[in-house]
Each structure stands twice: as C-alpha cells, then as structure tokens.
Amino acid sequence: MTKAAPPKRLFIKTYGCQMNVYDSERMADVLRPLGYALTEEAEGADLVVLNTCHIREKAAEKVYSELGRLKEMKGRKAEAGGVMTIAVAGCVAQAEGEEIMIRQPAVDLVIGPQAYHQFPELIARVHRGRGERLSADFAAHEKFDALPTSRTVSGVTAFLTVQEGCDKFCTFCVVPYTRGGEYSRPAEAILAEAEQLAAQGVREVTLLGQNVNAYAGEGGLAGLVRRLAQIPGLSRIRYTTSHPRDMDEALIGAHGEIEALMPYLHLPVQSGSDKILRAMNRAHTAETYLRLIEKIRAARPDIALSGDFIVGFPGETDKDFEATLELVRAVGYASAFSFKYSRRPGTPASAMPGQVDEAVKEERLARLLDLLNEQQLDFNQAQVGRTLPILFEKAGRNPGQVVGRTPYLQPVHIEASTGLIGRIAPVTITAATRGSLTGALAPTPALEPA
Ligand code: SAH
Ligand code: SF4
C-alpha cells in the first residue's frame, strides 16, 4: 500500500481589509484539494501567499520588506533541497504586478484579486516550467462562479463577500483600479453559502463589499438581509463598508425591523468640510450626511455609528479640519478609523495642488484621534449597568475567561466556561475601557434555548 503524500504547507499572510481576509480563506479552500494545508509559519512552507493591500503607501511598502525576508527563507529551503513558491495576491498584485516581478525576482507568481479560482492551474504552470513567472487577472463573476462551493470554517462568526469593486472614484482612492467596477453576487449563491456556514456552527455573518450597500441583486441589500435572517441558527447579520450615497430607505428601514440585523453601522464620511468633500468626489455634504444619520437613528435609536476619516487631503485648511471635528461632535461615534492622507500614484488627488505638510497631518490626526477616543470611551461607558445579549466567540487570553461581542460590536470579557462559545447569553456590563467591556452572566434565564 502506498502512503498518502504528506500535506504541502501553505502560509498566507493577509493585509488590508476584511475582503482580503475572506479572499485568503477562499484561496485556502481552492488549494486544499491539491494537498495544501495551512501553517502558522512562513519558514519552511511550500507555498507562501502574500495577500496585499494598496490603500496607503505604508501598506504597499510593507509587502516589499516582507518579500525580502521571504527571499532569505526561499534560499534556506533551497539549500535543504526543497522548493518554496512565492505568490503575491491582492491589490498590490493588481496595481503593481510588473513592478513586483522586477523588484523581487524571488516572486514566482503575481495574481490579481479576480483570479483566485485560477490558482491551482497557475501553481501547476509555475512548477512545470521552472523559471516561468506568471501574472494573472480576470473578471469578478468568473471568480465567484468558479470558486469551490464548499467552505471550511471553524469559528462562530464569518465573513461573506456579496459585492466587489467600486464605481465611485473618490479622488484619493485606489480601490476602483485594484478591484474593478461594482459587481454583485447572485442572491442564491450567497444564501447557499450562508446556509453552509450556519450548518458549520456560524452564528453571525458579516456581509462584505467595498460598497456593500450598493448590492444590486434583487431586493437590494435590505432584501438580502431579510432572506438571510430566515436561516435557522444565523442570529446576527452585519455588513460593511457602506457609502452614504447608497444608504436607501429600505436599508434604513431594515435596521428598525429585522431583529438579526445588528445595531452597528460603519458609514465613512471622510471629512466634515464641503469644500474637501467636493474635491474628494464624495457626492455628499456634511449636511446630507448628518440628515442621513438622523434618519438612521430614527429607525434604530441605539445604533452604534462608525466611520472613516482622512486628514490632510490636498487643500485642507485649519478651517476645513475644524469642520471635521465639528461633524464628529455632532454625530458621536462609537468607533472610527482615521488616516493621514496618502498620495497614491495615478489617483486624481495625488496631482492636486495644496498637498499638506506631514507635520500638519500628524497634528490633525492626533487631535481627531483624541476626540474619537473620547467618544469611544463614552459609548462604552454608557453600557455599564445594562444587560446585553452577548455572542460568545472564543476563550480569553486568561484561563477561565471567554470573549464575546455586544450587538454594537464591542468585545466583552467575562469569567465563565468555554461551553458558552457559540451561544448568545445575557451579560450585565460592569466596567468599560476604550477597547472593551467586562461583565458577568446575568442571573436570568437564557435569552434563547441552549
Ligand atoms: N469603500 C469604503 C472604504 C475603502 S478604503 C468607503 O468608501 O468608505 C478604507 C478607508 O481608507 C477609506 O474609507 C478612507 O478613509 C481610507 N483611504 C482610502 N484611500 C486613502 C488614501 N489615499 N489616504 C488615506 N486614507 C485613505
Ligand atoms: Fe474608495 Fe471611495 Fe470607492 Fe470607498 S467609495 S472604495 S473610498 S473610491
């Protein structure tokens, strides 16, 4: 009898947004039938994939320094008589495919975000033709149609990509170039995938898209959420990232009607200055954004709001920046991400006059962060004394501790048995920091049958 070949070791390092996290999981799914099993260590791996992000200069530069380290590892593996294949995937691959090949000869394969279903074939070609180096990219619908229908997951929560790409062309952003135009997956495929996830014990899905609320399948995103909410076991639904322009009445209404739709919304505004918003091509003003927030709060008063901000966009004056602070004060965010404007080659804003000094960007970022951090702490402290349904996800770092999340996405640590993992139980919040909450199981019957 012949012994089965030992699994080949696959190491994937993921940068950037949640869509890359999802894609990395799907790459592992595509490669599993070829005998590749995931490993935690790049050293000694047979195949290393860097799933990259191009959004800011720092993100892209990280990839080249990581490739330098991998080159050394590849050399060590070759000395030991083995072969390490290096693939660069994701948005840097899409944007700078040729440049990667030139800058780092140790790279065997560059594969754009639309081509992952081609991975097995491309790997085989690289292995057949030693020295042949490949670069590939295809249309999004082919990718989704061709990816295996089965997914293997182990957690309580999962990401599910429903939409890809962007047609908005904000003047600072590379995503329309790296991910292509907006594309929505058919609802049937999404529902089938969600059912499969639920059958594996997933209790919460986060629907993903660069413009998830532009989901163009029948019934829009609200219709999709409504159908997903019917799947037994799937108790929580979230979605990210939304554009204010696509936040329609049906979706706002859904927040007030669908119990499984969690009261948390990431709705980036970028700036509070209309002049800057116009230069960014955002198609909303500070005023229309604030009115939208009012409507959303009317539908779901306790909703936790999150956003993205850019400071130091070309032409941003102190007054423009003050307008951003003012908008933040008017909204009251539960969490947020803020960035210094990063000049991206090929985007319109990179050629705009009035590029802002790095020191000014630093100073504005620090002031904005102070305000946002204060709001986050306030939001968390406002939960103290409340009893909230917590979905338990994993064991805590300290023994005897489990970690879950509130409907508002805040992490909660409690002392309890890991038997709670995968269940939703009421917890009374006893303390809060900016990063997380602590609490104790409420002495009431479970919110749902065990
Ligand atoms: N599609 C989403 C987010 C895409 S990228 C949206 O429209 O909101 C995530 C965030 O990165 C953006 O919201 C923006 O705040 C930030 N970002 C994008 N390009 C950037 C750049 N050139 N410099 C700094 N931040 C940037
Ligand atoms: Fe980028 Fe704007 Fe599209 Fe968001 S909406 S991905 S920020 S171009």
Ligand code: F3S
């Ligand atoms: Fe980065 Fe691409 Fe996501 S540029 S943020 S990985 S879509």
